Amino acid sequence: MTEIALESGALSLPAVVIHGGAGEFGRSSAPAELAILTDGLLAALAAGFEMFVGGGGALEAAVTAVASLESSGIFNAGRGAVATSEGTVETDAAVMDGNSGAAGAICAATWPQSPIRAAQAVMALGGPSNGPILLAGPGADRFCEAADLARRDPASLTGEGVAPVSRTGTVGAIAVDLEGHLAAATSTGGRLGQLPGRVGDSPILGAGTWADDRTVAVSATGEGESFIVAGFAHRVDWAISAGEPLEVAVGTALEVVRARGGNGGAIALTKNGQFCVAFDTYAMARGWRDATGATVRPIRADR
Amino acid sequence: MTEIALESGALSLPAVVIHGGAGEFGRSSAPAELAILTDGLLAALAAGFEMFVGGGGALEAAVTAVASLESSGIFNAGRGAVATSEGTVETDAAVMDGNSGAAGAICAATWPQSPIRAAQAVMALGGPSNGPILLAGPGADRFCEAADLARRDPASLTGEGVAPVSRTGTVGAIAVDLEGHLAAATSTGGRLGQLPGRVGDSPILGAGTWADDRTVAVSATGEGESFIVAGFAHRVDWAISAGEPLEVAVGTALEVVRARGGNGGAIALTKNGQFCVAFDTYAMARGWRDATGATVRPIRADR
Numbered sequence: 001m002t003e004i005a006l007e008s009g010a011l012s013l014p015a016v017v018i019h020g021g022a023g024e025f026g027r028s029s030a031p032a033e034l035a036i037l038t039d040g041l042l043a044a045l046a047a048g049f050e051m052f053v054g055g056g057g058a059l060e061a062a063v064t065a066v067a068s069l070e071s072s073g074i075f076n077a078g079r080g081a082v083a084t085s086e087g088t089v090e091t092d093a094a095v096m097d098g099n100s101g102a103a104g105a106i107c108a109a110t111w112p113q114s115p116i117r118a119a120q121a122v123m124a125l126g127g128p129s130n131g132p133i134l135l136a137g138p139g140a141d142r143f144c145e146a147a148d149l150a151r152r153d154p155a156s157l158t159g160e161g162v163a164p165v166s167r168t169g170t171v172g173a174i175a176v177d178l179e180g181h182l183a184a185a186t187s188t189g190g191r192l193g194q195l196p197g198r199v200g201d202s203p204i205l206g207a208g209t210w211a212d213d214r215t216v217a218v219s220a221t222g223e224g225e226s227f228i229v230a231g232f233a234h235r236v237d238w239a240i241s242a243g244e245p246l247e248v249a250v251g252t253a254l255e256v257v258r259a260r261g262g263n264g265g266a267i268a269l270t271k272n273g274q275f276c277v278a279f280d281t282y283a284m285a286r287g288w289r290d291a292t293g294a295t296v297r298p299i300r301a302d303r
Numbered sequence: 304m305t306e307i308a309l310e311s312g313a314l315s316l317p318a319v320v321i322h323g324g325a326g327e328f329g330r331s332s333a334p335a336e337l338a339i340l341t342d343g344l345l346a347a348l349a350a351g352f353e354m355f356v357g358g359g360g361a362l363e364a365a366v367t368a369v370a371s372l373e374s375s376g377i378f379n380a381g382r383g384a385v386a387t388s389e390g391t392v393e394t395d396a397a398v399m400d401g402n403s404g405a406a407g408a409i410c411a412a413t414w415p416q417s418p419i420r421a422a423q424a425v426m427a428l429g430g431p432s433n434g435p436i437l438l439a440g441p442g443a444d445r446f447c448e449a450a451d452l453a454r455r456d457p458a459s460l461t462g463e464g465v466a467p468v469s470r471t472g473t474v475g476a477i478a479v480d481l482e483g484h485l486a487a488a489t490s491t492g493g494r495l496g497q498l499p500g501r502v503g504d505s506p507i508l509g510a511g512t513w514a515d516d517r518t519v520a521v522s523a524t525g526e527g528e529s530f531i532v533a534g535f536a537h538r539v540d541w542a543i544s545a546g547e548p549l550e551v552a553v554g555t556a557l558e559v560v561r562a563r564g565g566n567g568g569a570i571a572l573t574k575n576g577q578f579c580v581a582f583d584t585y586a587m588a589r590g591w592r593d594a595t596g597a598t599v600r601p602i603r604a605d606r
Contacts, residue, residue, distance in 0.1 A: 108439035136411035137440020139500015197442015
């Protein structure tokens with residue numbers, strides 16, 4: 001198994017960190033394909049950071065960055081979502097506000113053009129104890145319709161005209177605003193050829209998505225089942241609360257995923273701007289941006 | 304808010320601990336209604352423990368106890384599941400094997416007569432990294448149909464002939480076998496009048512359900528959204544792994560749920576037979592059984 005690659009650093013506030021999935025893409029990719037990924041990541045960083053410029057907070061930045069990745073069509077989320085074993089498209093997404101603890105998620109949804117906007121709309125229904133957090137299946141679809149959310153073109157699968165470079169490319173964004181508030185957002189089309197109804201870690205709070213101002217914001221990607229039974233994002237959260245350095249917390253949690261038989265990667269960010277990227281695949285599309293600039297890397301730095 | 308009631312003790316191996324939900328039931332219940340609850344709990348303890356007698360392990364005991372609670376029709380799970388705002392019934396369930404780390408879950412499912420058996424069938428599809436863990440909505444239903452699982456009577460809601468004493472009565476069971484292996488199982492009909500598609504903490508591993516031989520088996524009940532954003536079961540898990548006493552771990556996790564605006568209760572069990580019940584509602588239907596006998600309590604001991 002490939003060793004874990006770790007990258008970390010300090011960003012000035014506000015900042016946004018994104019990923020476009022961990023996997024084996026890039027190993028034999030043409031430079032043009034890597035350029036498409038790079039452009040998609042840069043566009044998402046720009047869209048997310050633009051929210052700060054407009055006075056928005058971490059939640060708006062994370063959701064907007066994910067929405068950009070979804071609409072690009074080059075990642076496995078939103079417009080680029082891969083098909084199930086029956087050729088249908090089912091999407092999952094979650095968002096969490098580290099300040100209020102509010103969260104929203106959808107799974108096995110077919111309606112929304114932007115699953116992360118649908119998750120945000122669920123979050124808007126209420127707080128932790130006042131409204132639903134997770135809507136699944138037809139109930140999620142009807143909620144989206146009633147909320148007037150834009151509908152996915154029912155005929156659209158991964159377009160023939162767009163190279164889906166990142167076949168395992170769940171997307172995610174984490175952000176910290178000037179006040180030190182954190183947010184996390186994750187969106188996915190699931191696994192290519194998955195059983196209809198299968199839901200991975202992305203919409204599961206504490207597995208693929210988590211944000212708490214007191215600890216960390218996390219978005220994961222990879223073999224979702226292993227991230228679920230590893231309790232991945234919660235594990236990062238409690239390690240930070242126990243005083244572990246960010247890199248150790250994320251690396252150790254990824255080791256637990258590996259012990260559970262899976263692999264993948266994650267991004268994590270604290271309220272003081274410390275961030276970490278960890279993955280044990282050949283590639284992980286990722287990037288970060290603050291007022292001082294932007295960095296984007298589609299594959300392993302050591303390859 | 305009601306203070307947290309804590310009960311704990313030591314059971315000999317093998318043992319099973321169950322709950323039939325936390326809530327306000329029992330406050331004005333007739334003795335006959337409490338007798339119905341008591342009988343339902345005793346029957347489930349008997350069914351679960353019988354698995355040990357037949358040579359079964361913790362997983363069989365936990366699933367069988369929950370299946371008994373589901374089929375009784377007097378709890379909010381399986382046959383007794385409450386209706387959504389549209390009069391439909393959607394069920395959620397999860398099971399986790401503390402020995403292998405394997406897990407299975409369904410949510411927003413309408414097909415299965417026994418949601419916990421459906422979750423067990425999903426678990427049988429594969430391990431953490433080999434197959435799906437969570438199936439949602441129509442995909443879950445079609446999986447159940449293809450697996451030849453018994454179908455819920457589509458016309459059946461909470462029967463008029465059966466008093467659903469426990470309106471918030473998610474059910475759950477945790478078990479430890481002679482080898483010290485743990486398992487957890489939880490099943491629910493959701494909230495009465497909930498938005499179709501709404502999924503609470505029961506099928507979310509790390510929120511309402513968790514089992515790991517190295518730490519603890521947990522099944523929760525209550526205001527599911529708060530248990531999700533509290534990361535309830537994971538929080539118990541890591542507290543145990545950090546060396547906290549079981550009562551402290553469960554009580555502290557429930558305090559986090561309360562801080563998130565919710566309430567409810569949980570049962571927890573370690574591989575040496577230490578168990579704990581915690582709840583902050585008027586009542587929590589609960590019971591435990593080992594070779595030395597059975598205890599069942601439908602409401603608070605101090606009322």
